[in-house]
Amino acid sequence: MNERDGHSQEHAEAPGAAQAGDAAAEHAEPKGAAxxxxxxxxxxxxxxGAGRSTAAKCLEDLGWFVVDNLPPALIPTMVDLGARSQGNVARIAVVVDVRGRRFFDNLKESLADLTAKQVTRRVVYLEASDEALVRRFESVRRPHPLQGDGRIVDGIAAERDLLRELRGDADLVIDTSSLNVHELRAKLDAQFAGDDEPELRATVMSFGYKYGLPVDADLVVDCRFLPNPHWVPELRPFTGQNEEVASYVFDQPGAKEFLDRYAELLRLVATGYRREGKRYVTIAVGCTGGKHRSVAMSERLSRRLAADGVETVVVHRDLGRE
Known part of the structure; x- marks a missing residue:
């Protein structure tokens, strides 16, 4: 009889305790979620071979939590775990490459999941020419991950085909063919070191047409319509960073007008990029050798962009080449 009474009392009290627990949980969960x-x-x-490890180390040095070779299907889980850290893991960088090629089919689904959760995410794609990649693999005497029984160039071709769609969807493409480790780190520092994310970042890159077009260029500007300071003996040894060379370039008919109108065009383009969510743009400014006209124009153009509120990095790709 007493046992029954005891059990009845336990069962009678349990719902009240559960209701109290549910009420406490209701008040606790929204606070934690916020x-x-x-x-x-x-x-x-x-x-x-294009520099993914260098990029990962650079972001790690900047305070990012870096995970190498994470299967794409686990990216949303990684973000969820970071959210539970209560702000201790505020920035996550993951390296996704062909070593996880079995999981590449899940990448699109993971990216869609992140978008649905309103996660701020960017895709950085590191590119390099076939010649540069072959040279790097041969220098370390390692096979390409996808070459199998074939040659290094076969592995490179297979990888390009595998990553083609991802490259097209990337927010930032960096061509490392002519960059050393320090130059790549400088580019990444410029993009990710700041605490406040700017609306748009631009890389203005001078280059020489005789050395080929930059593969990561979004826009290409041709300065070969201007007279070449190379044919002025007293200016030939200098570059477009020299004030005398810059003055010579902008004293030519059409030079200042070209700068004014192209800067105006970029304002229109920048507005469209912001509207479409594009955060990075590479503007390639070319002349024959990449030493005089393109360098001078790049320097002036970068100042115009900076004056319009665009964070700008200037790179002179072919400066110093013979």
């Missing part, structure tokens, strides 16, 4: 910021995410990918 205090759990979603981490910022960068996905690093691209060609093997």
């Amino acid at each position: 205090e759990a910021p979603i981490p910022e995410l960068v996905i690093i990918s691209g060609m093997s």
Whole structure:
């Protein structure tokens, strides 16, 4: 009799305790949810040998939580775990490459999941020419991950085909063919070191047409319509960074007008890029050798962009070449 009474009392009290627990949970969960910021995410990918490891180390030095070779299907899980850290893991960088090729089919689904969760994510794609990649693999005497029984160039071709769609969807493409480790780190520092994310970042890159077009260029400007300072003996030894060379270039008919109108065009383009969510743009400015006209124009153009509120990095790709 007493046992029954005891059991009855237990069963009678349990619902009340459960209701109290549910009420406490209701009040606790919204508070916790509001205090759990979603981490910022960068996905690093691209060609093997193009500098993914360097990019990962650079972001790690900048305070990012870096995960190498994470299967794409686990990226949303990684972001969820970061959100539970209560702000201790605010920025996550993951390296996705052909070593995880069995999981590449899941990448699109993972990216769609991140978009639905309103996760701020960017895809950085590292590119390099076939010649540069072959040279790098041969220098370390390692096979390409996809070459199998074939040659290094066969592996490179297979990888390009595998990553073609990802490259097209990338937010930032960096061609490392002519960059050393320090130059690549400088580019990444310029893009990711700041605490506040600017609306648009631009890389203005001078180049010489005789050395080929930059493969990562979004826009290409041709300065070969201007007289070449190379044919002025007293200016030939200098570059477009020299004030005398720059003055010579902008004293030519059409030079200042070209700069004014192209800067105006870029304002229109920048507005469209912001509207479409594009955060990075590479503007390639070319002349014959990449030493005089393109360098001078790049320097002036970068100042115009900076004056319009665009964070700008200037790179002179072919400066110093013979």
